Amino acid sequence: MATDKKVTAAITAVGGYVPEDILTNADITKMVDTSDEWITTRVGIKERRILKDDTKGSSYLGIKAVEDLLARHPNIKVEDIDMVVVSSNTPDYHFPTTASVIADGVGIPLGVPCFDFQGACPGFLYGLQIARGFVESGLYKKVLLISAEKMSAIVNQKDRATLPLFGDGGACVVLEPTTDGTGIQDVILRNDNAGNAEHLIMKAGGSACPPSHETVDKDMHYVYQEGQQVFKAAVTQMGDVSAEIMERNGLSHEDVAWVVPHQANMRIITATARRINLDMDQVMVNIDKYGNTSSASIPLCLWDYEERLHKGDNLVLTAFGAGFTYGSVYLKWSY
């Protein structure tokens, strides 16, 4: 009697885009009271990309990333995509969805469902779990998952505590069913919402505090972060949740080809690698050139390192962000 092979959701293509304009640490020292030395040693960023055009939002970054994916992977046809999911903390609008704007921009067939969700910096990990559900259930065959973040739109140009940290970028993947044993193996998603919301928040603009002259005057439409509170939690949780997913899947550090950490601070990245005994040459890093691109940082790493990945490589993805929310994904690379 034939036994059915397990269906898993596999990443079958990656695309990415960062804007051409570069904002260096030297440029930032002309805007706020800081130094290249402070940013380099405390955070690990040398430069970040900025989408300078005020008429373009995160959808522009998403559209360029999808165009890149289609150009790099001619086997993926836009007319075969049957769902579009966008992770963004900086959507074009409250509504319509950025997913529908991107779908229109790249020519996704009419009728294909498109939606956004917000998962803070671990948004891409949430997106993989969402897409996995749709693919493994058999309901959808080619899910386009996009993370697009125009962080420069929500960063206070006068705040040295946040201005050096963030950059703009977009990246995307296609997820398809496979029975060859590769693809998403396990996911852990957690939320530590015990009074932590206030440590990393955009205070106004939503329904709890709608925009007004006062909220604008008080700079309440920008990222507000208590860096040390976030750092302490991120450094513990990203390491612990990576160790947990490895342990429950019987993986030792020798079995893991790459860890792909959210790119918020080089000190958090190195601590995470240390916690799971991985050498730094097995850690994907692009924080030095792109800064923190929120939910786009992990897929931008996959995009940067795509040519160095091999079928069957074990990858551990991990991220932490506002909420506090965090998680890890264990996947086997599929191509």
Ligand SMILES: CC(C)(COP(=O)(O)OP(=O)(O)OC[C@H]1O[C@@H](n2cnc3c(N)ncnc32)[C@H](O)[C@@H]1OP(=O)(O)O)[C@@H](O)C(=O)NCCC(=O)NCCS
């Ligand atoms: C934001 C972050 C880089 C700040 O680094 P830090 O070492 O924690 O810095 P602190 O906030 O404790 O500030 C230390 C000192 O540097 C100063 N400082 C802060 N920003 C500075 C800047 N851009 N340039 C120079 N000095 C700065 C502070 O004023 C403080 O000075 P003091 O000691 O005289 O009071 C760090 O806390 C961080 O990475 N946090 C986590 C971010 C994260 O993981 N986010 C996840 C979701 S995106």
